[in-house]
Amino acid sequence: MDARVVAEKSQPESHLKAGLKSRHLTMMSIAGVIGGSLFVGSGSVIHSAGPAAVLAFLTGGILMMLIMRMLGEMATASPDTGSFSTYADRAIGRWAGFTIGWLYWGYWVALMAWEAYVAGKILNGWFPAVSVNAFVLGTTLLLISINFFNVKNYGEFEFWFALIKVIAIVCFLTVSCLAVLNIWQVGEVSGISNLTAHGFVPNGIEPVVGAMLGVMFAFLGAEIATIAASESKNPSQQIIKTTKSVVWRVGLFYVGSIFLIVCLVPWNDPMLGQSGYGSYRRTLELLGVPGAEWLMNFVVLTSVSSCLISAHYTASRMLFSLASRGDAPACFKLTKADSGVPVYAIIGSCVVAVVMALINFSDTLRPRDVLDTLMNMTGTIALLVYLVIACSQLKMRRKLEASGRDIPLKMWLYPWLTWAVIVFIVVCLGAMSFMPDYQVLVISTGGAGVCLALLGVFHQMRCSRRAQRMSGTVGVGTRG
Structure with a gap:
């Protein structure tokens, strides 16, 4: 008997309540993936990879589309607020769900810190008398309060x-x-002269491959709709709608806009290389749009505020899911009776995010270019998350077919496309681990993943032994 089954007999269950409407999930699926990283981080990607950055965004978009299809297949068969962490648990093993759940939670907590810092920088530019850290703390506390209701x-x-x-x-x-x-x-x-005038791949293919980290940082978040769908009516129907809309969202909002930018702005424009400047702002400035700086700062502030709320929501739900499965302290699965909100999971995620924001972005401790560093670190986490999703879908599909259950949404060309995604991600991570500009981030993030996996294996073994002792199956009732 699994330890979680034993625990469920001794503790009351905690449930989230369905409060999200169809229009909420529809708008999340359309614009949830559009974050400050697109408006702010894409400039450094273009500056390093040249116009070929559009290929990195196209490749990342195709990868994300395939991953969403795999996730959609699993989520429609079994909607769950733990999403792919729960599916990894069921398909690969408890250690896998433990590992990817905590890694994903860490990603969103780090992202909260990133978004809060960007918001703080913008507000500090408008009100320089107030320090960036004061705005970081104030923005974080104000926006996360929404998730307490x-x-x-x-x-x-x-x-x-x-x-x-x-x-x-x-x-x-x-x-x-x-x-x-x-x-x-x-x-x-005007025109498309900048697409090739200064070279399409001016710095070689290596920066284009490395740009995948920044691109994946921008893309990760599309899966939030599959997590949020568990708190709505007809979750399977909502997930199918979200998954099918991924293609045009990626093509229009990401690949389309980046293509237009590299057509209009020289890749070696020095302003693109400035951290936090933004390729969209530079494009509007060159197009002569009045008030481009103020307009983009307002849009970016709105975007990072949106992403901070979503990051806090996602981190708290993942922590709730981990606790519900016995992979996190039990207090994090407790919910308010009236609203069904996991209040302790919300508080826990918020505290860590605030500490990260104030320590990592202080004037004495933060790296020289914290935005790019954090973007690439979380981009590595995104690739690891996608790898686990693909491996989970590969095994869960076999289990679903063996059980004879209906699969409302199927992955294309299974298992060949799934294997292609797995090989592609492994090759990308392997190649980046040998690139001087990215190997420290890839290796350190991969090392953190390995440590979590080992901790997950130890946790799984300990829980199995505990379950055996509690169920009395070890040496009990075996004598005649």
Whole structure:
């Protein structure tokens, strides 16, 4: 008997409540993946990889589309707030669910710190008399307070924040398309000359491969809709809708906008290399759009606020799921009776995020270029998460088919595409581990993953021994 089964007999169950509406999940699926990393982080990606950065975004988009299809297949068969962590537990083993759950939780906590710092920098630019750290702390505490109430409040805030992001990026795409077609001729640039004028792959293929870390940092978050769907009515239907909309979202918002940027802005523009400057802002400046800096700062502030709330929501739900499975302290699975909110999981995630934000981004301790460092570190985590999702889907599909259960949404060309994704991720991580600019981040993040896996194996063995003792199966009742 599993230790979790024994624990369930002695402790009351805790459940989340369905409070998210269809329009909440629809807007999350459309704009949830659009974060500050797209507006802020894409500039450094373009500056290092050149116009070929569009290939990195295209490759990352295809990878994310395939991963979402795999995740959608598993989630429609069994919606769960633990999402792929739960599926890894069932398909690979408890240690795998433990490892990827804690790694994913750490990713979102780190992302909260990143988003809070970006928001603090913007607000400090508007109100320089107040320190960045004061804004970081104030922004974090203000925005995470939303998740202490009914989940529909999170859905409502995310709906309106996402709507602002969608309107902003549609306006950007419209103006940029007009400039590429030589219809908008107000600013300094038009047409597509910058796509090849300074070389399409000016620095070789290595920076393009390395750019995958920044790209994956930008893409990770699309899976939030599959986690949030467990707190809505008809979760399987919502997951199918979200998964099928991934293709046009990635093609339009990410690949499309980056393609327009590399057409209009020289890749070696020194402003793109400035940390936190932003490729979108630079594009609007060259197009002669008035108030480009203020407009993009407002959009980025909205985006990072949206992502901070989502990151806190996702981290708290993953911690709740880990606790529900016995892989985290039991207090984190307790929920408020009236709202079904996992209050202790929310508090735990918030405390760690605030500490990370104030320590990592202090003037004395933060790295010289903290945004790019954190972006690449979490990009490595994204690739590891995707690898586990692919391995889980490979095994869970066999179990679902063997059980004869209906599979509402199936992965294309199974198992060949799944194996192709696994090989691609392994090759990318292997190649990056030999690149001087990325090997420290890849190896250190991979080392953290290995340590968590070993801890997970130890945890699984300890729980198995405890379950055997509690069930009395070891040497009991075997004598006649």
